[in-house]
């Protein structure tokens with residue numbers, strides 16, 4: 001039996017307790033996930049944990065090949081240069097890294113944009129500007145290599161790309177979010193289990209007689 005109800009639970013930011021609202025969301029100041037002030041129905045927390053874990057798994061599966069392609073000189077045994085040209089591998093990196101940013105990491109850009117709109121820079125401003133710039137620079141480098149000076153290119157005239165940096169940063173941030181949500185969900189279940197230990201009735205002694213009354217009728 002689920003004795004803990006979800007009514008009137010306030011969600012607040014662990015860093016900014018003055019931020020309170022009656023639904024889940026993110027803090028307008030620092031962009032952290034708001035946590036419930038009381039034990040809630042764990043299905044909500046479980047859902048957001050599962051959603052984030054799925055995004056992380058997709059990001060990880062896509063980031064590993066991007067990383068290997070970008071660091072191909074350390075993976076010489078794969079002979080990637082014999083399979084396709086460096087420019088073609090650049091497009092493969094684009095195709096793999098783009099969903100990491102705009103599917104798995106879409107919420108991070110939203111948080112970054114909201115921090116800029118509110119003039120309240122935080123971790124998400126930094127992450128979204130850094131990762132967004134790396135991606136945009138690499139896309140322009142792929143499309144218009146001619147506009148870049150020679151220092152930005154390798155011996156074959158290919159612009160150095162940063163898709164792997166963008167994808168790996170978002171994958172690591174996603175891992176952090178999964179760990180954070182997992183910890184919240186476990187704490188929530190532990191608090192709920194504790195609250196469910198409270199007995200439903202209280203025994204009182206009135207005029208020498210012992211009586212059982214519902215716990216709601218007991219007031220301090």
Ligand SMILES: [Zn+2]
Nearest residue numbers: 013016027030
């Ligand atoms: Zn906050």
